[in-house]
Amino acid sequence: MSRVSRRTLLTGGVGLAGLGVGAAAVGAGREMSAPQPEASTLPFYGRHxxxxxxxMQTHASYIGIDLLDKADHQALHxxxxxxxxxxxxxTQGKPGFxxxxxxxxxxxxxxxxTVGLGPGAFTSAALAARRPSWLAPLPAFAIDRLQEQWGQTDLVVLVASxxxxxxxxxxxxxxxxVRRRTRLxxxxQGFHHGRNLFGQVDGTVQPADDRHDDLVWNDGAEQKWLAGGTSLVLRRIAMNMxxxxxxxxxxxxxxxxRTLDNGAPLTGVxxxxxxxxxxxxxxxxVIPESSHIARAHRRSDREQFLRRPYxxxxxxxxxxxxxxxxxxxLVQYVPVQQRLSDHDALNEWTTPIGSAVYAMLPGPKEYLGETLFA
Amino acid sequence: MSRVSRRTLLTGGVGLAGLGVGAAAVGAGREMSAPQPEASTLPFYGRHxxxxxxxMQTHASYIGIDLLDKADHQALHxxxxxxxxxxxxxTQGKPGFxxxxxxxxxxxxxxxxTVGLGPGAFTSAALAARRPSWLAPLPAFAIDRLQEQWGQTDLVVLVASxxxxxxxxxxxxxxxxVRRRTRLxxxxQGFHHGRNLFGQVDGTVQPADDRHDDLVWNDGAEQKWLAGGTSLVLRRIAMNMxxxxxxxxxxxxxxxxRTLDNGAPLTGVxxxxxxxxxxxxxxxxVIPESSHIARAHRRSDREQFLRRPYxxxxxxxxxxxxxxxxxxxLVQYVPVQQRLSDHDALNEWTTPIGSAVYAMLPGPKEYLGETLFA
Known part of the structure; x- marks a missing residue:
């Protein structure tokens, strides 16, 4: 389906009809990713x-929730x-239900x-065949000191503002x-500043905006229902100040x-x-082979991913x-993380204490997960 | 000492000389309390x-710290x-030491x-006589369910931004x-919005600005060193959503x-x-006698205090x-809190779980606590 026809379909969809917000704020597809510094609302409906x-918003909370009955896919629905x-x-400034x-x-x-599903959400017989193949615990990294309290959950919601x-x-x-059916x-909770607590400029290397369709968004090839969704790798990294x-x-x-001054690579300005x-x-x-950016630098075009550090x-x-x-x-993130685990000068001061993987749902026409349950 | 001569003294003082910030931002005395929405720095030196x-800044952290050796007043110094x-x-946008x-x-x-001292900071022989008479645990209130983890400390620092x-x-x-000499x-950590998590407009009743000298700032009558300082009562109140x-x-x-809409009293708009x-x-x-504002309303002119809810x-x-x-x-806050403890309709949904009292230091000419150690 072409982008244009997809957008036509979406903007004519049921979900958008009653929104009552400007087209600029709603826009399906790529428009959603454009910076909107003046807008105080972000669209809920759309392809993504x-x-x-x-x-990135200034404040974010990732919420990890387990289903009490993983076999009950109607509860998830x-x-x-x-x-x-x-x-x-x-999200549109109106009260909840x-x-x-x-x-x-x-x-x-x-x-x-923003809602995603962990492996446990696909445990029920009705959904087992719909689990993406990569949705599983990451390989164990030698640097990990994972704590159960920050571990994988069945559901994740990223709330940011x-x-x-x-x-x-x-x-x-x-x-x-959802408390009667889940366990928190x-x-x-995090905040975004452009630098991390080590004072480093963080999140510099990102896929080009015109590579999002290719590198970020799922194309539905393996799991048709996930087209327009993506994967989230969530790592909690303690930093020894x-x-x-x-x-x-x-x-x-x-x-x-990189320089601490402005984050330029040591070979640049x-x-x-x-x-x-x-x-x-x-x-x-000039840039040590053991340095973080030397180890993290992509060895192939596929080793790119979107970084959202809080x-x-x-x-x-x-x-x-x-x-x-x-x-x-597995293709984009894990090879880079494996190199960092094998050797990254920064490992001396950083310790991964939490790790989880999620399938982030496509954007909704009517409701989140509609294609999973279709 | 008149306000004018005090200010002349201060602005000629050692502490201000090297500041290198505009007079508008520095201003001693009352000028410090004027709203400065455009300024990105607040003065460190001054009477208060x-x-x-x-x-109120958007974010604040109150930090409670104990001295490891309370008898060593030189360590406190x-x-x-x-x-x-x-x-x-x-505070002036420059790196720390x-x-x-x-x-x-x-x-x-x-x-x-902003720095304050708890009772334990006055334990040493050198400082015992300088403890304000009111600097002691509050009377026990029947509503309190105080937890040791949020209790009184020797020192407090309010950091806000x-x-x-x-x-x-x-x-x-x-x-x-200070870790070698203290225990955290x-x-x-809190944030300020104008409403609390119950959705109530919060912090409406405040002393008039022209009453700060009278109701907020210590006049040095009992403890000369504390002139220009004040007292802080810090209560942690759990809210049962x-x-x-x-x-x-x-x-x-x-x-x-009050209305939830705009915080007007039920008799007003x-x-x-x-x-x-x-x-x-x-x-x-129209306003029930058991309501929070009926119970909290001052019975005398002295029952006023500055509220800073995060x-x-x-x-x-x-x-x-x-x-x-x-x-x-004891004169301004405790009688109100006693009435609220005796009966406040809100008590059904709120529980005080932390309580502490501090002497907040006067503003510095050279350094915080200079008058205490003089």
Whole structure:
């Protein structure tokens, strides 16, 4: 189906009819990913869910939830219907279905609510055949010190907003109405700044916008229902501020391969300059082979993924909620992570303590998961 | 000393000389409390500490710290000197003394770092006579379900900013350099919205700006060193969202005595209308006698204090970091809290789980605590 005909179909769909928001804010397909600094609402309906290629909001909470009865796929269906109803309203600045604090809904501040499914959501007989092949625990990495409390869940909801109250209100709308059928496992709260708590410019390397269809969005080839969705790899990475700060500034820059000043590679002057890994000074590589960017740099065109880093800070614990989105995590993400695990200078100061993988649903015409249950 | 001569003294003082920020941002005395929506820095030096009558920043963390050796008043002196040095820089957008992430200091976003002392800070022989008489645990209230983990500490630092990264960076500058001599007890992280998580407009009743000298700031009559300081009562109040939301909207408004729509008293139309407690409808008080505002309403002119409510949200736990500032908590705050404890319709849905009292230091000429150690 061509992009144009797809969009025509979508904008004529039932889900969009009653929205009452401007076309600029709704726009299906690629339009969703365009920066909208003036807009205070993000679309809920469309080919893709908001909150994935959307310019990052200041605040985000990833919510991990387990189903109490994984065999009951009708319960999952009901949960997704309920969340859709609330998200369709809350993201547009309207109260949720049984919202008792409607005044907290009026300033969404680019609120997005983005839903994904873990392996456990596909346990029921009705859905087992619809599980994407890559939706499984990541291979064990030698650097991992994973804690069960930050582990894989059956469901994930990413709630993000530029306003912490809008976010808190929406988080409650996710958790409260499904409590009888689920168990809340964790909430990972983060904030986005452009730098992480190590002071590093973070999230520099990203797929070009015109590669999102290719590198981020699922094409439905393996699982037709997932077309327009994607995969999320969610890693919780503790950062040891004390030992990091014991290192001198030059040592910190060499471990990353970038300047702390503006994030430029050590061979360049601007953040987005292409690093030159072959450059040497006095016979020594300017960017050490063991540096983070040397190890993380893609060895092939497929080793690209969208990075969405949020910092978390719960003194004395702090670190990064490192989220990546890609069509296929095994092909795009895992080879890079394996290299970093094998050797990355930064490993001395960072420890992965949580890891999970999710299939992020396609954007809804009527409700989230509609193609899964079709 | 008149206001003019005091200001002349201050602006000629050592502490201000090297600041290099505009006079409008520095201003001693009353000028500090004026709203400065355009300014991205708040003054560190002055008659009063910033962060008390300052328009509330979006994010705040109260940090509770215990001294390892309460008898060593020189250690306390050193800690206050160190914090002063960092706060004088960080609040002005400059790196802290041993700041290894100077890039995180460049956008203070109205950062303030406000320091106070608990009873334990006055334990040493050298300082015992300088403890204000009111600096002691509050009387026990029947509604309290206090948890040790949110209890009184020897020191408190309120770090507040409109930017969560600026805040996280400053929180680390508070905690990290004093760890060998202190123990971190708690960090209470909150955000400010104008409404709390119950959806109520919060913080409506405040002393008039021209009453701050009288009702908020200490006059030095009892403890000369504290002139220009104040007291902080810090209460952590858990809010039971589930039972609150089970109440209908009218019931919720009657329990508070205000509309949920705009916070107007039930006898008025605008938030700041004076409530009319004598008004009846069909013989029944329009504002129930058991409502929160009826119970909290001052019975005398002294029963006024500054309210600085921040919401906290750690799903499934959420509530309010309720901070009040007043010259004398026993005279101004406790009678009101006693009435609320005796009976407040809101008590059914709220539970105080933390409580502490602090002497907030005067603003510094050179460093925080200079008058205490003089």
């Amino acid at each position: 869910q908001s909150g994935i290629v959307t310019p 009901g949960i997704l219907r309920m969340w859709s109803q609330d998200a369709a309203n809350l 049984s919202d008792t604090e409607p005044e907290l809904a009026t300033s969404p501040a680019r609120l997005s609510m 530029d306003d912490p109250m809008s976010l808190a209100h929406a988080v409650r709308a996710v958790i409260a109405p 496992r964790w909430v990972q 004390d030992t990091w700060e014991a290192l001198d500034r030059r040592g910190r820059e060499l471990s990353t391969g 601007d953040e987005h300059d292409e690093p030159v890994f072959t450059a040497t000074r006095g016979g020594v590589p 910092s978390y800070d719960s003194p004395p614990d702090s670190g990064l909620i490192f989220a990546t989105y890609q069509r296929d995590p | 500490q910033s962060g008390i009558v300052t328009p 050193g800690i206050l000197r160190m914090w002063s040095q960092d706060a004088a820089n960080l 041993s700041d290894t992430e100077p890039e995180l200091a460049t956008s203070p976003a109205r950062l303030s770092m 409109d930017d969560p990264m600026s805040l996280a960076h400053a929180v680390r500058a508070v905690i990290a350099p 007890r708690w960090v209470q 589930d039972t609150w939301e089970a109440l209908d909207r009218r019931g919720r408004e009657l329990s508070t005595g 605008d938030e700041h209308d004076e409530p009319v407690f004598t008004a009846t409808r069909g013989g029944v008080p 919401s906290y949200d750690s799903p499934p736990d959420s509530g309010l970091i309720f901070a009040t500032y007043q010259r004398d908590p």
